[in-house]
Amino acid sequence: MFAKTSKQSLRAFGLLSSLFLALALTFSACKDEENPTIPPPQNIVDLVVSGNQFTLLEAAVTRAGLATTLSGNGPFTVFAPTDDAFRAAGFADAAAINAAPVATLSNILLYHVVSGTAVASSAIPTAQTSYPTSVSGNAPIFVTKASSGSVSVNNARVQQADNPATNGVVHVIDRVLMPPAGNVLQLAAADPQLSLLVAAAQRGGTAVTGALGGTTPITVFAPTNAAFNAAGFADVAAINAAPVATLTAVLTNHVVAPARAYSPTLVNGPVTTFGGGSVTVAVGSNNAVTLLSRGNGTNVSNVTTADINATNGVIHKIDRVLLP
Numbered sequence: 001m002f003a004k005t006s007k008q009s010l011r012a013f014g015l016l017s018s019l020f021l022a023l024a025l026t027f028s029a030c031k032d033e034e035n036p037t038i039p040p041p042q043n044i045v046d047l048v049v050s051g052n053q054f055t056l057l058e059a060a061v062t063r064a065g066l067a068t069t070l071s072g073n074g075p076f077t078v079f080a081p082t083d084d085a086f087r088a089a090g091f092a093d094a095a096a097i098n099a100a101p102v103a104t105l106s107n108i109l110l111y112h113v114v115s116g117t118a119v120a121s122s123a124i125p126t127a128q129t130s131y132p133t134s135v136s137g138n139a140p141i142f143v144t145k146a147s148s149g150s151v152s153v154n155n156a157r158v159q160q161a162d163n164p165a166t167n168g169v170v171h172v173i174d175r176v177l178m179p180p181a182g183n184v185l186q187l188a189a190a191d192p193q194l195s196l197l198v199a200a201a202q203r204g205g206t207a208v209t210g211a212l213g214g215t216t217p218i219t220v221f222a223p224t225n226a227a228f229n230a231a232g233f234a235d236v237a238a239i240n241a242a243p244v245a246t247l248t249a250v251l252t253n254h255v256v257a258p259a260r261a262y263s264p265t266l267v268n269g270p271v272t273t274f275g276g277g278s279v280t281v282a283v284g285s286n287n288a289v290t291l292l293s294r295g296n297g298t299n300v301s302n303v304t305t306a307d308i309n310a311t312n313g314v315i316h317k318i319d320r321v322l323l324p
Contacts, residue, residue: 057082
């Protein structure tokens with residue numbers, strides 16, 4: 001009898017033990033669901049390293065020796081180009097990044113960093129706002145929020161905003177931002193495709209060169225040499241033979257001021273030019289931009305190279321002279 005009772009007790013004890021174990025496991029699972037593992041907070045460099053779309057940015061930060069800086073206290077606002085953005089800028093892979101001069105990479109990367117503040121997208125006003133960057137001389141970037149709420153910075157569109165970090169905020173962008181290397185007139189003078197534009201500006205005198213080389217923000221739709229050739233200006237001699245008033249009227253029909261209009265901010269409709277004329281902008285599929293001026297009839301001019309960044313504005317190369 002005693003042995004039988006002992007076996008029954010052991011069985012009962014075993015069942016109770018199994019029940020308590022099951023309850024304990026269930027309770028533990030509930031606790032895990034209520035208190036999931038929280039990933040450790042990340043600084044800006046951690047975010048870049050952990051993001052699979054930032055392998056080239058990571059390589060550039062490493063090559064430029066900026067990892068320590070961007071891991072610091074900040075706060076920083078970083079506009080982070082994706083791998084596709086770097087490829088579009090001519091950096092095909094990490095090897096291309098590592099072949100670039102350190103000073104060049106550092107200059108480019110610091111042009112993406114606003115130091116001393118974490119700018120959330122909700123804090124950006126509906127307008128164009130300049131923010132000084134960490135690049136030498138604090139050259140500003142120009143952040144534009146449209147009435148729709150979309151945000152662009154210079155010629156880049158923000159694809160994913162407000163990624164928080166312990167030392168700031170990261171906004172993902174689709175283009176690499178290039179710091180300006182001079183004013184509009186200086187950049188045109190350095191571009192072999194724009195030599196006839198420069199000759200025409202010089203022929204037009206200080207009214208034109210002053211606008212292109214001044215400090216008032218401007219947008220210039222810049223005809224290439226081929227565009228001038230098609231308009232009847234074969235060379236510099238032909239430019240210098242043209243009446244000054246004619247050249248001035250033509251050139252000022254290519255300038256919009258005061259305005260710094262990067263391609264993401266261009267919209268369909270007419271814009272008033274510096275010379276008092278009107279040019280109609282049309283933004284098509286794939287963000288292709290065409291322009292139509294009254295003197296051209298129905299023949300549009302195409303923007304062939306957009307968003308050349310200048311200290312006093314932005315240049316868009318075009319393939320047809322805009323006749324007033």
